[in-house]
Each structure stands twice: as structure tokens, then as C-alpha cells.
Amino acid sequence: MHPEPIDLARRLVQGRFPDALAVVLAGSTATGRATASSDLDIVVLIGDGGETRRETLRFEGRLVELFIHTRAGLVELFSADVAARRGVLQSMYATGLVLVDTGGEAGRARARAESDLRNGPPALKPETVETKRYGLTDALDDLADADDPFERLAVAGVVLNVAADLLFDHHRAWAGGGKWLPRRLLEADGERGGALLQGHRHLCETGDPVLLIDAAVRILDLVGGPLREGYCRTWRGVIESVAAGIGR
Structure with a gap:
């Protein structure tokens, strides 16, 4: 891996999040898929007094996606990613390059992420x-x-x-x-x-x-084959978008 994006990520984090508990460089840069125009995906775990958010900025000419969260925010986001059956943040922690690990915070987050990924997503109803x-x-x-x-x-x-x-x-x-x-x-x-x-x-x-x-x-x-006649769904106040808008 070319060292430049790693050094750039470290400079950004040191300047904006000097007290970060954990920082992980994720995405294509960490997995070796990056191109010259790839953005940097950086996960930042901050203290509990901070704000969980996502932020996009340009730093030294490079587009950067920041995924910032507190400990409580991390728990909520992990749960939301499991419910959505995506496991996006878990994959970032599990496969990313750790840049900061204060008191083992990054290691604990990675262990939880790996556990979620091993358990897999919930089955659809x-x-x-x-x-x-x-x-x-x-x-x-x-x-x-x-x-x-x-x-x-x-x-x-x-x-x-x-x-x-x-x-x-x-x-x-x-x-x-x-x-x-x-x-x-x-x-x-x-x-x-x-x-x-x-x-x-x-x-x-x-x-x-x-x-x-x-x-x-x-x-x-x-999963049971094609389904046409015999399908019936009771209105419950929510439109199930998979079947909506694609009728002939």
C-alpha cells in the first residue's frame, strides 16, 4: 500500500481529533482497491461528550468521509447496521487499518464487529x-x-x-x-x-x-418459487416498497 494516504489520514486525525479513542482507516485504501481518485474512509471513536455524525470534507486535496461516533453511538450504529442487514461499520472496523488505539478501544470495537459479522444478519420475516x-x-x-x-x-x-x-x-x-x-x-x-x-x-x-x-x-x-395468484397482504399502514410501483 502506498504510504501517502495513510500519512494524510494521520495528519487529518491529529489535527481534528487529537483526543480520539480509536481511529481506523477503512474502505478501498485499507483493502488495496484504491485508485488515485479514491476518497478516504476514516472511522473515529471519540469521548462520550462528543457528537455521533458523518462528515465529508476535502483535506490536502483528497476527499475524506469521516464516520465519527461516541461509544454509545457505536453501539447504536452497530445495531442499526445489523437490522439493515448491511454490516457496513462492522466491516470497516474488522478490515480497516488501525491508526489510533487508546487503551485498547479499537481492539474492543473490532472484536465486537467481528462477532457481529460472524453471527450474520437477521433473517427476513x-x-x-x-x-x-x-x-x-x-x-x-x-x-x-x-x-x-x-x-x-x-x-x-x-x-x-x-x-x-x-x-x-x-x-x-x-x-x-x-x-x-x-x-x-x-x-x-x-x-x-x-x-x-x-x-x-x-x-x-x-x-x-x-x-x-x-x-x-x-x-x-x-425461496418457494414464483408467486402470483394467492398473494394477499393486509394493510398495516406501511407500503412494502418491493411490491409497490412495479406492477404492470
């Missing part, structure tokens, strides 16, 4: 899985019927995301969004996740939905 099955089935029907290329691409995005979420849940694997969606898909299930990604890419390149449909149907079969 059965009714949520059912709603996602229904939404994916509907989207696949739309995809098979779509003649408009823009509509086809839009629906393909729905298929990719909902099928991925069902596959993550099937394996009790951590979910991901953006660039983390393909990374975590391949970690969770290289065969089915890879087929889903290849099908989506093939559709984007050629307009042909067959590979994506086949890959998504294989995932549907893992």
Missing part, C-alpha cells in the same frame, strides 16, 4: 420474503414482456436488486448496495450470484433478458 417473491415474479413478467429498451433496463435493475436480496437472505449473508452488491453477491453465492450478475450485464449489453430471467428464477426456486 416470512411475510417479507413472500412480498419480495411476489414483487420479483411481477418484475420478471414485466421483463419478459418489455419491448421498450429503457423500460427493459429499468425493470432489469429491479430484478437484480430483489433477486440479490432474496439470495442474501437465503444464505443469511450480509447484503450490499452499489459497488458492494456484486462483491457481496459473489461472496454469498458465487454460482447463483455470478449468474445473476452475468445475466444483468448481458441484458445491458445486448437487450436480451433470457439469462437474467433464468438466473432470477433459479433464486426464486430457492
